[in-house]
Amino acid sequence: MTQYKLTYFNLRGRAEISRYLFAYSGKKYEDHRIAAADWPKIKPTIPFGKVPILEVDGVVIHQSLAIARYLARESGLAGQTxxxxxxxxxxxxxxxxxxxxxxxxxxxxxxxxxxxxxxxxxxxxxxxxxxxxxxxxxxxxxxxxxxxxxxxxxxxxxxxxxxxxxxxxxxxxxxxxxxxxxxxxxxxxxxxxxxxxxx
Ligand SMILES: N[C@@H](CCC(=O)N[C@@H](CS)C(=O)NCC(=O)O)C(=O)O
CATH class of the missing domain: 1.20.1050.10 (Glutathione S-transferase Yfyf (Class Pi); Chain A, domain 2)
Known part of the structure; x- marks a missing residue:
């Protein structure tokens, strides 16, 4: 089974669209929420230094809308044509x-x-x-x-x-x-x- 890990702050913000898509598709994922205080030490470890990111079997995807578009395609919510x-x-x-x-x-x-x-x-x-x-x-x-x-x-x-x-x-x-x-x-x-x- 594909392993999904979505990383963002403890906010709806730019991750919520992907959380909706996970909810709708019923796919299991880790909703990883970073504490603001931990961000300075985490930032340098993240490609392009911004969140959200989605890890798909360890492959890191950045940009909230690229992530959401990928999830939308996977679950038939990107449009029918x-x-x-x-x-x-x-x-x-x-x-x-x-x-x-x-x-x-x-x-x-x-x-x-x-x-x-x-x-x-x-x-x-x-x-x-x-x-x-x-x-x-x-x-x-x-x-x-x-x-x-x-x-x-x-x-x-x-x-x-x-x-x-x-x-x-x-x-x-x-x-x-x-x-x-x-x-x-x-x-x-x-x-x-x-x-x-x-x-
Ligand atoms: N266009 C990017 C923007 C990403 C972005 O600016 N993320 C903010 C949180 S909403 C962030 O990581 N801020 C912390 C920082 O820049 O150090 C996206 O949609 O993912």
Whole structure:
């Protein structure tokens, strides 16, 4: 049996999309969470010095979306055709471009809050409007069944909503998509049992 070990901090962050994919596929894996205090000594031992990484029978894969795309392909959640796969990738990258705007590592709380408020107030509406138009009245973002793009929306919007709870109030279809993802039994089970973390 393939041995999987996912290494990240004790956060949802950039590892949560892969944890959703593991939960959905039912594949067993080690959810290895590094204590922040141990990071300086671990960092130099990790190729490219950043997490998450996924070890697959000892082969180290870095970059959260490369890891998640691999897991999505393995479990049939990458899209049913090459065009669907490209669309799912494009939606994931679009959401990720937005998430990357935030200064996650900023230590100065005033600077951080100002930047977060600005992005959530002035930049988020554009993304939400475009995602809502893309989704339309479909059940899933791409094709006729759930893909990792739906998971990524759920994971990232959970973090965004924790920063601004009314963020998507004008977009009931995007909120309903979250409900659909979270109602998938394996995802519901994971959300209920996962460690409770701030991000
Ligand atoms: N694009 C990379 C970004 C990886 C990244 O920046 N990881 C952060 C945590 S979210 C990290 O390792 N920070 C610690 C450091 O850079 O020393 C990915 O998606 O995996």
């Amino acid at each position: 090459p065009v669907e796969q490209a669309l799912a990738d494009a939606i994931v990258d679009t959401i990720d471009d937005f998430m990357t705007l935030f200064p996650w590592a900023e230590k100065n709380q005033d600077v951080r809050k100002k930047a977060f408020d600005d992005i959530l107030t002035n930049k988020a509406p554009e993304l939400l409007k475009d995602l809502d138009t893309f989704l339309g009245d479909n059940n899933w973002l791409v094709g006729k069944s759930v893909t990792w793009a739906d998971f990524y929306w759920d994971v990232c919007s959970t973090t965004l909503l924790s920063c601004k709870p009314d963020l998507a109030d004008n977009y009931p279809r995007l909120l309903a998509l979250r409900d659909r993802v979270q109602a998938l039994p394996a995802i519901a089970d994971w959300i209920q049992k996962r460690p409770k973390t701030i991000m």
